[in-house]
Every structure is written in structure tokens, then in C-alpha cells.
Amino acid sequence: MSLLDRFSLGEGFRKYFEIATAFDDAARNNVFGIRHEVYCEELGFEPVRPDRRETDEYDRHSLHCLLRTSTEPHTLVGCNRLVMARPEDPDYPLPFERTCAATLNRSIIDPAKEPRGAIAEVSRLAVRAYYRRRKGETKAAVAISDEDFGTKEQPRFPYIPIGLYLGVIALAKHEGIETLFVLTEPRLAEHFAKLGVKITQIGGPVEHRGIRVPSMMNVDSIIKGLRFFVKPIWRVVAEEIEAGYATGHPSFRPT
Template sequence: MFSPEKFNLGNAFKQYFEIIPAFSNALKEEVYRIRHQVYCEDLEFESIRPDRREIDEHDINSLHLLMRSVKTEEFVGCTRIVRSRPGDPQYKLPFENTCAAVLDRSIVDPTKLPRDNIAEVSRLAVVTGYRRRKGEENSPVSISSEDFGTPSQSRFPFIPIGLYLATTELARLNGIDTVFVLTEERLANHFAKLGFSHKYIGSPIEHHGVRVPSMMSVSGTIKSMRSNLRPLYDVIAADIKRNLPETGNGLPGIENEHSEIRPRVTIAVNPAT
């Protein structure tokens, strides 16, 4: 297991990765490119697009995040936070349509929540070279017990956990306190064990494999975060703050079409490093 007494997760993370909020059009193109590679080419969940961009109607009102390799400057993963649409009370988050028949509305009824502080985390994807392990061929991202290493060999799944911590911070910055996720039960259970404020809200459903809808409290996750995750969260929060576009008020939301994108290199490495 990864030992917090011996290793600082934040220091380890910043040796390998950096979180980049994708607010510019150029950076969003990198998001759509990764998603096409993973969802259309690798997994064949979606059809191949002529322009090699996986994009849908929810992207226009989403907050996007990228993870970049420090050593190669390659973008290795992405995810998004789908927000409600101001002035459109009829608009539903993707999971509200997909899971309409399986949601337990005695636990939560999304239609009765303030729409401006709920969102859905979706389209989490990791490029092939960083998830090329047995059992990951049919999943855009995965966590297993072996990702946490052994007493003699420390490991940690920086990519998926880093992306989820990044969505937590970006959601906080945008006043979002409840996020919904539709994901594999195994992945959700690992996040719950790590201290994410997680609750199942419905029955499993077939959606590119068996998925379970759940919800997480942003403030609850931050408040109850385990001590060994706090340095990692702080480093990721600093990345987001440093890479936000200039808005005049310190908050994200203004596109800068001239944001720099560094050269991209493709290599295959151990996904747990």
C-alpha cells in the first residue's frame, strides 16, 4: 500500500503530472481529441467521427479539465463537469435521462435540487498508453487494488484520482456542491474507500457495461478528506489556480483562444506512476 509516512502524494504527483483547466477553444480541442481516441477508436462506445473529435450537446455548458505529463508534455487524460443551463429549467443532466428508470428518488430527486449548484462528472478518459494493463481494455479508466502497491513497492493511481480531485476543486470554484457520477461499481467503491463523500442513488444499469449512479458532496469530500490525500489536493488546486484564464475576479469562465499548447508526444508508460 502507498505509505503516507514515507511519501508525500502532492510532491510525487507534480513530478509527473499537471492539471490544466481547458477553457480555451484550443485546449477544448485536445479534450475532444482524447475522447475520440478513447471512446470512438479504442472502446468503440461511439461512432468514428470524420473530424476525430468526440463532442456532444452537453459540452457547450461544461467545464473541461486536462491532465498533462510533465516529462513528455503529452495530454494523457481528461474529464468534464456538465452544468445545468441557466434559464432552461427543462434541461436535464445526461444521467437524468440515462438513469430515469433506476433512480431512487427517496434518496435524492435531482429535479427538486437547486439547479445552479448541481452538475455531473462524465467523459473521464485516459489515453491508451497510460491504461494499457490487463482488464483495462474495455474501460476508459480503471482502478484496482494493485494500483496501491505493496509494502515493498509503493504505487498510487494518480491519473484517475487526480482527475476526480481536480473536478472537486473546479466544482467548488464554480459554486457546485453536488456532483453526480455514472460509473463502474468497482471504481466508485475505490473512491468511497479513499474518503470521497459518495452515495449510491439507484440501481445498476447497462450503459457501455454495468454502471451505477451515485452522488458526491463537494464540500463533504473536501471537509472529510484523508490526511494523505490533502497534499495531492492542494497541489492540484494550485495547478488549477495557476492555469485559470484571466477574468478579473479570479473565477474561471472566460475563453482565451490564444492559450499556449505545448508539443504533444506519445509514449507508453506504467499507468500507476
């Protein structure tokens, strides 16, 4: 990627990819199919399902998004979801609250004491194997590495994982979510700092498909703090997510 391309990341993203909301049954089935392909068939994180759809109890209270190629015929690339509290049972824990129950530092933040309608969790990020066939990525559902950003002389940009993260941030912003939680690899904060995104670790590491740490992000701070070269791709992603809201209806809306 040239230096000129680095200053037009929005157009670069639009040239190759598009992010879409997955509000209807067909789109959600695409999400569940990608997850099955990656989590069950390839990585063995979950058992293979007869219907080739990887789902769990949290999907009913989640909003999903899809990343696909922008040119016809569209090819599915990856997906993720925004898990929200249950309106009928707001004390029901988010996935990370269970996984990290023994390692959370509640002096930093206690998710159980936060307004449940203002918090959510980013989870089930998955990128299909063809789009992550690089060193160090074959055993991870999605990854960001130093190599993704290239060098000063030959800069690059990790469109796929960043597009997925920005997509779920746009969902959170639309839904009025203030704080996002994520259980991810320890070096994510370092990589995201290059984009102007601050991630705060809120507990000790746990073993969950590799070593993972619980972290949190403030939605408004993420958007305001994005570095100037990332803002164009954010604008494109946010526009595409809003277009999804204009043409579709989420299966779940927090109350």
C-alpha cells in the same frame, strides 16, 4: 512507491503530471481529441467523426480539464468534464438523469427538485491507451482497481484517475457546486473509501458501456474528508486549477 513517497503524494504528482483547465478553443480541441481517440477509435463507444473530435450537446454547458505530463514536451494523458445545468433551461436534464430515469431512487435524492445551479455531473473521463495498459483496463475509458493501491509492503497510488477526479472536484468547488453526480462502475465507492471519499449510490444499475450505477458526492464533504496522505495531492491539483482560472476564462459560466 515507497512509504516515504506515499506521504508526499503532492510532490509525486507534480513530478510526473499536471492538471490544466481547458477554457480556450485549443485546449478544448485537445479534450475532444482524447475523447475521440478513446471513445471512438479505440473502444467504439461512439462513431468515428471526420474531424476526430468527439463532442455532444452537453459540451457547451460544461467545463473541461486536461491531465498531461509535467515535463517538456507535454504529453496529453487524459481528460474529463463538469456538466452543469443550462442557465437558459434549468429543467433540462443532466446526462445521468436521462440514462437512469427508470432506476433512480428519488427517496434518496430527486435531482429534478434540487437547486439546479448547485448540482453538476462528472462525465466523459478518458485516459489514453498508453497510460492504462494494465490488466482489466483495456476495455474501459478510465479505471481504478485494487492493484492501483498496491500492498502494505509495497504501496502504490493511482495518480491518473485520482488526479482527474480531484481536478473536476476543484472545478466544482470554484463554481459553487454542492452536489456532484456520477455514473460509474459499481466498485468505485469501495475504491474511493480508501481515500476518505464517500459516494452514495442513488439508484439501481443500468447498462451503459458496461454495468454502471448512479451515485452522488458532496463537494465540501469530499474535501474535508480526504485522508491525510491524499491532502497534498489535492492541494497541488486545486492550485493548478485555480491558476487556470487566473489566466483563462471559461466558455460557460453558470448564472
